[in-house]
Amino acid sequence: DQQVKQNSPSLSVQEGRISILNCDYTNSMFDYFLWYKKYPAEGPTFLISISSIKDKNEDGRFTVFLNKSAKHLSLHIVPSQPGDSAVYFCAASVPGGTSYGKLTFGQGTILTVHP
Amino acid sequence: DSGVTQTPKHLITATGQRVTLRCSPRSGDLSVYWYQQSLDQGLQFLIQYYNGEERAKGNILERFSAQQFPDLHSELNLSSLELGDSALYFCASSVAGTSWNEQFFGPGTRLTVL
Numbered sequence: 001d002q003q004v005k006q007n008s009p010s011l012s013v014q015e016g017r018i019s020i021l022n023c024d025y026t027n028s029m030f031d032y033f034l035w036y037k038k039y040p041a042e043g044p045t046f047l048i049s050i051s052s053i054k055d056k057n058e059d060g061r062f063t064v065f066l067n068k069s070a071k072h073l074s075l076h077i078v079p080s081q082p083g084d085s086a087v088y089f090c091a092a093s094v095p096g097g098t099s100y101g102k103l104t105f106g107q108g109t110i111l112t113v114h115p
Numbered sequence: 116d117s118g119v120t121q122t123p124k125h126l127i128t129a130t131g132q133r134v135t136l137r138c139s140p141r142s143g144d145l146s147v148y149w150y151q152q153s154l155d156q157g158l159q160f161l162i163q164y165y166n167g168e169e170r171a172k173g174n175i176l177e178r179f180s181a182q183q184f185p186d187l188h189s190e191l192n193l194s195s196l197e198l199g200d201s202a203l204y205f206c207a208s209s210v211a212g213t214s215w216n217e218q219f220f221g222p223g224t225r226l227t228v229l
Contacts, residue, residue, distance in 0.1 A: 034217065043117060043205050043220030044158070089158065101146060101209060102171045103218060105158040 003027045004092050006106035015115050019077040023090030023106055026071065030092040034103065035064060035075045038087045047088075048075070080113045087111075118142065119221035121206050127227045133194040136224045140187055140208030146170065147189040148218055149181055152203040164189055165211075196228045 005024045013019045021035075031052040036044035050057040050064045050073070057064050063076045077084055090106040118141035128134055140147050149161040160173035164183035175181075178196075183189045193200060203223045209216035 036220075041222070043119070043207075043222050045117065046217045046219060049217060091158075101148065101163055101165075101211075101216060101218065102160045102173060103148075103150075103158075104160070105150075107157045 002107075003030075004090055004104050004106040006088075006090055006109045008109050009107070010110040010112070012112045012114065013080045015082055015113055016079045019075075019080045019084065019111055019113065021075040021077075021088050021090075021109050021111065023073045023075075024071060025073075025092055027092070027094065027104075028071070029094040030104075031095050032093045033064070033066060033073050034091045034093075035062075036089045036091060036105075037084075038089060038108070044089060077111075080111075082113050082115050085111055085113050117219040117221060119206060119208050119219055121204075121221035121224050123224060124222065125225050125227075127229065128196060129229055130196055130198060132196050132228075133192065134196065134226065136191040136193070136204050136206075136226075138189045138191070138206030138208075138221060140189070140206075141219055144208035144210055144219070145187065146209045146211060146216070147183055147187070148207040148209075149175075149189070149191050150205045150207065150220075152205065152223075153199075154202070158205065161191070193226070198228050201226055201228045 034049040035047040038044045087108045091103040120139045146165045150158045161175040163171040181191045205223045207218035207220045
C-alpha cells in the first residue's frame with residue numbers, strides 16, 4: 001500500500017528554468033511533509049518541510065506547496081541549477097501515536113538539470 | 116555532512132550469517148531511526164528509538180533487531196541473512212522523537228548478501 005506516491009520517475013529541466021516535483025498521498029492522517037534530496041552514495045539530505053496548517057513554505061530557491069483537499073504537494077525549484085540534479089524524495093508523517101517520528105517515503109523522482 | 120555516522124560503509128556476507136550495523140547520531144539528538152532501501156523500493160521505515168527506548172516499529176522482520184545504548188549510539192542486528200536482505204541501510208537521527216522533527220540521515224551501509 002503506497003501511501004505516498006511520486007508518479008514521475010524522472011524530470012529533465014534546463015538550467016535557469018523552474019523544476020516542479022509532485023507528490024500525492026492517500027493517508028489523511030499525515031500532518032507533516034518533507035522533501036529530501038539524495039545524491040549517489042550519500043544519505044538523503046533534508047531540504048524543506050511543511051506542516052498541514054500551512055499551504056506554502058519557502059526557503060530560498062525552494063518552495064513547497066500543500067493542497068490538503070487534493071492530498072497533493074509539490075516542490076518548486078527556481079531557478080534550477082545543475083547542482084540540483086539528484087533524486088528527490090517526498091516524505092510524510094502522522095502525529096504521535098504508535099507511529100511517532102516514522103517517515104513514509106515516496107519512490108523518488110530523478111531530477112536532471114541540463115546546463 | 117549530516118553529523119550522523121554509520122559503520123561499516125560496505126558489508127559483504129553470505130546467506131545464513133549475522134551482521135551488525137552501527138550508527139552514531141548527531142550530537143544532541145536523542146532519537147535514532149533505521150530505514151532500508153532495496154533496489155526496487157523506496158526508503159522503508161524499520162524502527163525508531165528514543166533515548167534508549169523503542170518508540171515505533173515498522174515492517175521490521177523478526178530476524179532483525181535493534182537497540183540504542185546509553186551513549187545514544189544504535190546498532191541494527193540482522194541474522195539468518197537471505198539474498199533479499201541485500202539493500203542500503205540508513206540510520207537517521209533527530210532532536211526529539213515526534214513527527215515534526217527533521218531527520219538527518221547518515222551515508223548508509225550497503226549490505227550485499229551472496
